[in-house]
Amino acid sequence: MSSSESSSADQTTRYLYDLADGDASMKALLGGKGANVAEMLRLGVPVPDGFTITTDASIDSMNAGGQWPASLWDETQEALARLEERTGRTLGSAERPLLVSVRSGAVVSMPGMMDTILNLGIGDDTVEALGAESDNPRFAWDSYRRFIQMYGEVVEGVPAHAFEDELTALKRTRAVEQDTDLSIDDLKELVEKFKGVAREHMGAEFPTDPREQLERAIDAVFRSWMNPRAGVYRKAHGISDSLGTAVNVMQMVFGNRGETSATGVCFTRNPSTGAQELYGEFLVNAQGEDVVAGIRTPRPLAEMETVLPEAYGQLLDTMKRLEGHYGDMQDIEFTVEEGTLYLLQTRNGKRTAPAAFKVARDLVEEGVITREQALRRIEAGQLDQLLHPAIDPEHGQTPITKGLNASPGAAVGEIVFDSDTAEARGKAGEAVILVRWETTPDDIAGTIAAQGVLTAHGGMTSHAAVVARGMGKPCVAGASAAKIDAAAKQVTIGDTVLHEGDTITLDGSTGEVYAGALELVPPQVNEDFSAVVGWADEVRRMDVRANADNGEDAARAREFGAQGIGLCRTEHMFMAEDRLPAVREMILADDEEARAAALEKILPMQQADFEAIFEAMSGLPVTIRLLDPPLHEFLPDLVEQALLVQRLELQGGTEEELREARLLLAQIKKLTEMNPMLGTRGVRLALLYPQIPVMQVRAIARAAFAVRERGGEPIVEIMVPLVAFAEELRRMRQIIEETLAEEFESSGQQFDYTIGTMIELPRAAVVADQIAEHADFFSFGTNDLTQTGIGISRDDAEGSFLSPYVDDDIVPDNPFASIDVDGVGGLVRLGSEGGRRTKADLKLGVCGEHGGDPASISLFESIGLDYVSCSPFRVPIARFSAARAVLDAQEN
């Protein structure tokens, strides 16, 4: 708690700024809200007067175990005095009382996750004055009871239902439906009852000194930075816990002062699609919380033109002006107090990925921003959303209902009715849809874990919608035909009754809801995205290649803009059903001759695969990795085979059956490894059975000749996996070169080629200088490097300790999804430096899933790799991210 005496914080730090002293550049100190309101003041946009307590104050307070910096309360009182001076009003005065709002304001917007207290300054002494002044005593008393409720909940931790119960009881007694049907006397009675509720839960009288209330309210906002839902939100958006929140203390303006008052939220463009159209909602005679909390379903902004034409006109002008000023789509909160427009907040609006690209593209075309600025606008995390599948347009189904298309995309899952269940089942890997009457900020964890969200209530700018759009989660909001009975775990829509566990499909782009699971199709990259990615190509330094094992994938990758194949895994070709018999024959061969015969059968199949890939990638490099996995992967499972043998023994199989089953079992046992990840695979296997790589190299050579004969231009790069020792690569290089020389000799043709290696073991990174002696290129295999570097088996860890580790913040992220920068990234850096020490022009790339992850790509740019390689679908994202990485590096 606060204390002005015992804090040891630096006395010279300034912890508070009047609105007039700030501007938009001071976001880190004043938070987004504080900085932007100050900026609006500078621009002459009407805003309520006030001051902002800095993020430093909350951080220093947090670090001191909740104790405020020594000077903060004094600064606050001085600022309050200045505000009273400027407004001609006094906090707690019965004459012209000053009412203020106390709002959180993080550096990065976290809509609804932290706390806000409105109407502070109202009390027994001031309520009458407020009523008289506004000529609206009902409004004054309603504000009073709202304040007690909000302050009680937020600052003193009184449970919300305690107040709601009293309100409900009173309405029942008075036999009225709506809050607005209560009389002034009813509200007065409610104030007394609410004070009682607070007293009961606080174990003390409700505080009446507005200065004490202010101090406690500011402290509550500080504390709300660390509340659980804010923590979950920060984690989901990669926001650091150490940023802290500013606190904005501003004079209250009232949207609930009668029929010429209103409050609303608007976007300067459509945040779902990016379209240049009016997008917003408002409520007459309401406070801002009523809109964003989704409790009353608001009206479309366009209707305001008829209700409050003057304020509406002002608002449209201001929207245009702010968008121009900031050069980005704005998300604006406003209040109209008795006809006068006030802007409470403006910020760059959260938007879906398609909207982000459309807005960026449009702004460039409108001449508002440059291409580079456009590239900087896109959030890395949003790119993933572009990969979300869509509903097959040919589905032919009829929706069971339709709500607001609050956040686009398709979601299929089983219905759940509460956030906890959504979280538990979602984390267990099940696909669920969270169905709620409305969502509250506390539903954040369930929203993250669900495939999508369906609400019966709340508008396009409700928290649910904003949060879902921010994380690219499909959301249908305000589907009012859905009658939800959360207790009975069922939802009724017309004649349809759905229960928990029933599957539905949401189309967040249209707002349609379907019973059952509709078929989904891969995402289609749209024009806006293509245009923006085209600009990215001008900026990026790294090449982008794709991982593909067949002609079809290679062709798709090329369509997506891949500049070659960075990883062609040859074992996928071995796994194909029609080839497995020959592969098993090869493995089970007793001698070299039998093995050679089996390999002879595989060769033409491999050759055909390579031909298809070389053709699809004609003129672009294709990196073919020689066989990597251990041989037992091609054999049946050990346990299954042991059970089969026992079954034949106990149930009497034929001699022949038994003999064969036992033979196979013996071979499986021989090849089974305790830790196959660390076993006989990659180059180790190749050196034990050189016939295998020889066959593969022959297939590569013959495929290249065949494609060239057909007019293609194959560019061959051969890659050796799992090298730990330079000597391994030296020998493999020799085998490959000798084999190619033989093929060149017998065919009378030849081609240029390069030979390189995966760097996917920590040792390889450490001795990269030695390995580089024998390599034309390195490709960092960061999947395996993560497994060996961290000592973490992907197959095992994701089902055991890794999820708790991520949830519990022991690791910042799943290191298989986004590279572990310090550890595995450190090894990549070490390997790159080592390799380039030996060969300054050594080509360096990365293949594996990190090659398509924006955060990882940023690291690879900083290390100076030449290319990344990722799955075909992620190629556009990688192209974009590679450009962003260049721009981000320029900034830092």
Added chain:
Amino acid sequence: MSSSESSSADQTTRYLYDLADGDASMKALLGGKGANVAEMLRLGVPVPDGFTITTDASIDSMNAGGQWPASLWDETQEALARLEERTGRTLGSAERPLLVSVRSGAVVSMPGMMDTILNLGIGDDTVEALGAESDNPRFAWDSYRRFIQMYGEVVEGVPAHAFEDELTALKRTRAVEQDTDLSIDDLKELVEKFKGVAREHMGAEFPTDPREQLERAIDAVFRSWMNPRAGVYRKAHGISDSLGTAVNVMQMVFGNRGETSATGVCFTRNPSTGAQELYGEFLVNAQGEDVVAGIRTPRPLAEMETVLPEAYGQLLDTMKRLEGHYGDMQDIEFTVEEGTLYLLQTRNGKRTAPAAFKVARDLVEEGVITREQALRRIEAGQLDQLLHPAIDPEHGQTPITKGLNASPGAAVGEIVFDSDTAEARGKAGEAVILVRWETTPDDIAGTIAAQGVLTAHGGMTSHAAVVARGMGKPCVAGASAAKIDAAAKQVTIGDTVLHEGDTITLDGSTGEVYAGALELVPPQVNEDFSAVVGWADEVRRMDVRANADNGEDAARAREFGAQGIGLCRTEHMFMAEDRLPAVREMILADDEEARAAALEKILPMQQADFEAIFEAMSGLPVTIRLLDPPLHEFLPDLVEQALLVQRLELQGGTEEELREARLLLAQIKKLTEMNPMLGTRGVRLALLYPQIPVMQVRAIARAAFAVRERGGEPIVEIMVPLVAFAEELRRMRQIIEETLAEEFESSGQQFDYTIGTMIELPRAAVVADQIAEHADFFSFGTNDLTQTGIGISRDDAEGSFLSPYVDDDIVPDNPFASIDVDGVGGLVRLGSEGGRRTKADLKLGVCGEHGGDPASISLFESIGLDYVSCSPFRVPIARFSAARAVLDAQEN
């Protein structure tokens, strides 16, 4: 082949030194033999005159694909002219012919592995002159036929048996037994026949120009550096292939010039035991090769006193002088030519480990060398021999025969009769004894793979004996009662007939051979070793601790001089049969309560273990590692359990049996991991189930209190395994500290403690600076660091690709036996530097098997670790090696 025209080598390099231009310091250039003969010349010791071609010449020649440096042949001819001038003899002259020997001479002695040509210069033109001059035509003709045989075999590659067949045929025709029974005419006839044999195999006339012979002989010695047996020997002794060999061309002196001539080999001390006693063998009227090749069994040196008293006296004087000069036991080759003593070679004698320590200790006590010099004398590889088990002295068995105690130690194994079988079976992990009439240098691979060697023939200084001693392999030589029939694969000793596959036991220390397997006992460290290790303690910087899991091992470690426990593995305590039920109960527990109850049972057992260890190590630090292995290690095998369930299903077990078996199977399946090495173990397990480390920490605390109550002084260090992320250690530290605080509180006592971590994952080494924030010490777990760093599973690799890798020189050594210096060592260095960057005084150690390996210890010294920890038996070796590492570092 040689060519004086086309070589492009540097014309200014000097490739040849006359004897008078060399000395002992030029070993790297002149080889051991050349440098030491030159040194003897300087000392006035009688040696034959000659010159030495440098090791550079052989290396440059090897690197140029066999082509000699341009100047070499000219230099050789000039040196020959000088030698002819000094000796007054001419190569190939019919007047006073010069005969020379052409001998290899590596920098590090490789007895018998390379080639030698004697008697070069004899021919049709010179043989008569030689006979006349020596007044011994028989000797001259015998020398001639020997030359053709040796030159033919060594230089021209004529198979040995071709000459032997002719010799045998002639002896049969003449009906004589011994070579010496052949007449001069017989020998003349043999010369012609040998020329014919050579011609037939060479496809050309036997060369008669002695200069051409000289050139080809030198080249043959060059080439013999790369022959297979020399390669195997170098590998076994860790000698680099790139050193090359010198070639010594020296005037022949003849030990086979009649009854006043002799040749012999002697050591200045006993190389088996180190005792100060006469040790050597000689043969009258023989050439040196006859002694060392073991073809004729020589006479003990002492008998020379009566046969050649004057030369004997001179020899004893020279031996004493040379030992004093070199300050080390000498291995000397000599020849007496018609009463005149010549020394052909002196070198530091190969010796067993016990002898090495005794000689070193005695030389220090005799004031010949300092303690530090003594420490430098011991070869690191020899230390291992001290760990060889001995035959239980209480065995009470009668030997079946007795031979020479050529190399001490006990060996038990199955008889094999040829080197190839010994190699194949030995490498497959079987214990075999190589039984040969005599061994030849070609038996080197079989010797390495065998437990020991038994020969029926050859003396204490035969190649077999010298090689076996050098590698600490037990050897009984010259067991002449053994009649060996290698073709029939049997050996007859008196009435006993043994076949291939029968087991015998050799006692190399007594020369006794036993049928069957005698019981072996652990090695006892002797007084000499203790004295030398005592000196080591004064020199070494690093502490030496032991790995021990119980009081008994801890007590033994302390006897061996351990300065604490570096690794106490708590899981071994979990594995004990009487504890496994409680451990399984803990694992299978459904809830926290049941788990807590099971842990409650384990706690007192753990406490008792810790008490025993703290007591044994009172006053010394004990590092206790918290539970490390994955839980499934404590459960039955998956396949076995699956088979059991199926058996119960098919054969009708009771409901109850089936239910239990299925439950256990399900749990095993849940816990089974694809790659347990990279799985849920160590700190990961501890963070998932914090009750386990809490129980362990309680047991540690209570054990410490109990021991202190009994007057002991426990020094507690708690170690967290498998840390990859700093955050893991931070949390574990908190759990440990909170638990200790509780124990301190409830007992009213406390103790000092430190908390540290294993650095055993590459990531931990890379981010060691971060981890060090929360650690008081690091212990490098180089076993696991090897597995993850190289990506190599020990359980799998040693049976699959690792042996071929070592055999085939892809890796220099098994990285689990001796640390991989560049790779894993690089990670240790990285981790040490990182840790010390954060905490300059961070204590750094290593536990695991590398902690007892001399080569690895040398690396750890260079990195600056504070201690090594190894198994109790290896503690003395580690103490010694730590000192050697300091001395070696000073040298470099």
